[in-house]
Amino acid sequence: MTTFLVTGGAGxxxxxVCRHLVTGTGHRxxxxxxxxxxxxxxSLEAVSASPRYRFVEADISASETIAALLQEEEVDVVMHLAAESHVDRSIDGPASFIQTNIVGTYQLLEAVRGYWKILTGDRRKRFRFHHVSTDEVYGPLSLDGEPFHEATAYAPSSPYAASKAASDHLVMAWHRTYGLPVVVSNCSNNYGPYHFPEKLIPLVILNALEGKPLPLYGRGENIRDWLYVEDHARALVLVANxxxxxxxxNIGGRNxxxxxxxxxxxxxxxxxxxxxxxxxxxxxLIRFVADRPGHDLRYAIDAARxxxxxxxxALETFESGLEKTIRWFVENPSWWRPIREKRYDGGRLGIAAE
Known part of the structure; x- marks a missing residue:
């Protein structure tokens, strides 16, 4: 049994990832x-009672707390997903993105490095730090450009993408300088059940269900590659192991x-x-609205590696995954209605942005 510490596991x-690890593997x-x-x-009710699952409320910047937890639980793999991730929010307020995605990742890396240094034998050999990132670090593609591959140069456009690019570089630097055993993955746009309804697909589903306008940036011409979240979860565990x-x-759906x-x-x-x-x-119900600053035209992933x-x-096509997602939102208003009824400050909420 492998013990995973997943940061941002309530996102x-x-x-x-947590649901997949508990229900689809024998790991902790x-x-x-x-x-x-x-x-x-x-979003974790299905696994919260499992003896192989534990939730700890803590910030990745709390290095002492993380360090103690790593030792207490004898962690074998750290999978780092905790991040501020909404592009529009990063445009309106970049400070939290710098703090969480860059400073937080640095502090997490230092806690993990201290823990890894005291490991011995097989435990030291099998330890991994898996950093989960985004295709947005590569910047925009032209309509006829080759999809992103692992050697594509970074050219982030938004504060969000820049903060993730910085965190990617920190992780690889900790590997090259200190020998920390890391792997990095960059994914395309995810969608699926339990998606927070400020993102494109859940926002449109819920607005359309309620007969509300569907605001869409520009003329809706921006292109994204879409990846069903459960396919992504399987890929992440595979990369970590x-x-x-x-x-x-690079992990993408070719969609x-x-x-x-x-x-x-x-x-x-x-x-x-x-x-x-x-x-x-x-x-x-579709309404076109003024485009956001620095809106990249196209992202596409080459997942050959x-x-x-x-x-x-990927097991799901875009059509099969989208229908599963829509049916889930239709059948689970008890999950999304409290979120829709709560006011959130910051970000251009209500605009259908990926």
Whole structure:
């Protein structure tokens, strides 16, 4: 049995990782989360009673707390997902992104390095620090540009992307300078159940369910590669367990769609599953709004390395994963309604931004 410490395990991707580790493997999970606005422990109700799961409320910047926890639980793998991640919020208030994503990662690395130095024998050999990052660190692609691969130069556009790029560089520096055994993964846009409803897909689903306008940046022409969150969770555990130390792995779904295509597909699926009383099309709810600053045109992932070296494949197509996601939101208002009813400060909430 491997003991994983997952930072940010009450967030969207982190909770999917925790659920997968508990229900799909025999490993132990220590979930460390500061419970900021996007964290939600109700996303973990399915595993919260398991003897192989423990939740600890703590900030990654609390180095002494993290160091003590690592020793107490005899952690084998640290999977670092804790981050501020909403691009629009980073434009309106970058300070928290610098603090969490850069300073927090540094402080976590130092706590982990101190712990790793005292490990011996097999425990030292099998220890890994897995840093989970984003394709946004690579910057924009042209419409005919080759997809991002692991050697693509970094060119972040937003404060969020810049803060994640900095954290990626810190992790690799701790490997090269101190020998810390790390792996890094960069993923494309995730979607799926339990997605915090300020992001494109859940926001559009819920607005469309309620017959509200669907504001979309620009003309909806920006292109993203979409990855079902449970496929991502499987990939992350695989990278942590079998990835080569000092190596990066791009994880993508090979599902490029324009934002407009995504929104139109959601509208059409909801029209089929829950028709409007007047029989009209939800596409009529789409409203184009002024674009955000520095909005990258296109992201696309070349996932050949993880596919060929580790044997991973996405199980969901965009269509199958999106329908599962829509059905989940339709059937689980008890999860999302309290979030929709609460006011959140900061960010351009209400705009359908990926």
């Amino acid at each position: 969207f991707i982190g909770s999917a 999970v220590i979930n460390v989360d500061a419970l900021t606005y996007a964290a939600n422990l109700s 079998e990835g080569e130390v000092g190596r990066c792995y 490029e769609r324009t934002n407009l295509e995504v929104v139109q597909t959601i509208c059409d699926t909801l029209d089929r599953l829950t028709p409007l009383p007047d029989g009209g099309s939800r596409r009529a 993880i596919e060929t070296e580790l044997g991973w494949r």
